[in-house]
Amino acid sequence: xxxxxxFFKNLPDKKCSKCxxxxxxxxDCYGNLCExxxxxxx
Ligand SMILES: [Zn+2]
Numbered sequence: 001x002x003x004x005x006x007f008f009k010n011l012p013d014k015k016c017s018k019c020x021x022x023x024x025x026x027x028d029c030y031g032n033l034c035e036x037x038x039x040x041x042x
Contacts, residue, residue, distance in 0.1 A: 016033050016034035016037055017033065018032075018033055019034060022034075
């Protein structure tokens, strides 16, 4: 049985659909935007 770390290492990098930056957080509620693009101040 693979442990959780192995599982997450095998996941593909999530990329921002706007700027293409790699999203490191597991924040599904933010959709496919990175922190910068999701900033409401911009
Ligand atoms: Zn972005």
